[in-house]
Amino acid sequence: MNPLVTLGLPTVGDDLVRFEPLLAESVVIGDSYLDQVTTHLIRAGGKRLRPLLAIASATGGAREASQDDLLGGIAIELMHLASLYHDDVMDEAEIRRNVDSVNARFGNVVAIVAGDYLMARSAAIAADLGTEIAGLLARTLAFLTKGQVSDGDYMEAIGGKTATLMASSCRVGALTGGRPAGVADALGAFGHAFGMVFQIRDDLLDLVGVDGQLGKPSGQDLGEGIYTLPVLAALADDTVGPELRAMLGKPLDEPEREKARALVASTAGVERALVEGERWAAVARTALDGIPDAPLRDGLDALVTSLLAEVPAPHR
Numbered sequence: 582m583n584p585l586v587t588l589g590l591p592t593v594g595d596d597l598v599r600f601e602p603l604l605a606e607s608v609v610i611g612d613s614y615l616d617q618v619t620t621h622l623i624r625a626g627g628k629r630l631r632p633l634l635a636i637a638s639a640t641g642g643a644r645e646a647s648q649d650d651l652l653g654g655i656a657i658e659l660m661h662l663a664s665l666y667h668d669d670v671m672d673e674a675e676i677r678r679n680v681d682s683v684n685a686r687f688g689n690v691v692a693i694v695a696g697d698y699l700m701a702r703s704a705a706i707a708a709d710l711g712t713e714i715a716g717l718l719a720r721t722l723a724f725l726t727k728g729q730v731s732d733g734d735y736m737e738a739i740g741g742k743t744a745t746l747m748a749s750s751c752r753v754g755a756l757t758g759g760r761p762a763g764v765a766d767a768l769g770a771f772g773h774a775f776g777m778v779f780q781i782r783d784d785l786l787d788l789v790g791v792d793g794q795l796g797k798p799s800g801q802d803l804g805e806g807i808y809t810l811p812v813l814a815a816l817a818d819d820t821v822g823p824e825l826r827a828m829l830g831k832p833l834d835e836p837e838r839e840k841a842r843a844l845v846a847s848t849a850g851v852e853r854a855l856v857e858g859e860r861w862a863a864v865a866r867t868a869l870d871g872i873p874d875a876p877l878r879d880g881l882d883a884l885v886t887s888l889l890a891e892v893p894a895p896h897r
Contacts, residue, residue, distance in 0.1 A: 767871025
């Protein structure tokens with residue numbers, strides 16, 4: 582997915598060009614080694630989906646983003662990057678955005694401290710934008726942290742670690758853009774539902790996608806013992822569940838990972854996850870009814886539609 586092309590708001594692309602150097606500058610400390618660490622994933626690139634949502638929500642594509650609009654996107658993106666630094670330590674991941682993860686390259690301790698620094702910079706920028714945005718991001722961090730460590734309910738976990746930050750991306754943009762409260766609520770509701778679809782899509786691509794599609798090896802989550810919605814459905818399957826359960830709970834080499842992926846794909850788990858993704862996509866589209874800007878509304882509709890279109894049809 583190319584979210585900028587799908588969104589169809591050309592001015593947002595111009596804004597993101599201005600955004601990129603500001604993002605890198607926001608975390609530069611002045612020490613060559615530390616700057617390598619804090620900018621590692623920034624330099625690796627990325628779709629910048631969260632700042633795109635923030636800037637689009639602020640401007641609707643009808644004007645150039647203000648400095649506050651860009652800073653709102655930076656605060657959101659830094660919180661997201663910090664969560665990736667911490668997630669990769671917890672999961673012992675080695676690849677992120679098709680490059681070495683920060684923990685693999687610099688070690689766990691450095692990755693954790695650098696993630697803390699990115700979070701602190703996010704908080705400082707949010708504070709400069711005012712108490713409402715600072716409070717919003719503080720609450721976002723609380724939900725994000727809960728989602729990162731949740732090992733119980735899948736929907737609660739992805740709601741905390743992914744959907745909350747997407748919702749806040751849209752709401753931060755609404756705040757910096759001076760949107761009415763009702764429109765801000767609609768954008769926040771869209772962002773939350775969009776985030777649920779986005780994470781379900783990522784979890785599906787881990788199972789049925791190809792290497793590089795997510796910036797990490799296919800099956801990485803499965804190999805790390807992360808039990809996503811289709812995996813949970815497969816574990817409940819009487820035919821393959823016992824065999825799959827015996828394989829999981831320990832690191833998997835590539836052949837074992839591919840076998841586990843095939844077992845999941847042989848069940849109805851992928852279809853069930855797709856149905857749940859479509860349900861959240863419908864929720865997102867309903868929220869769009871509260872957004873008066875037709876170009877923004879149409880662009881966000883196209884974005885959420887494009888997510889599940891990327892998932893290959895299951896073959897069983």
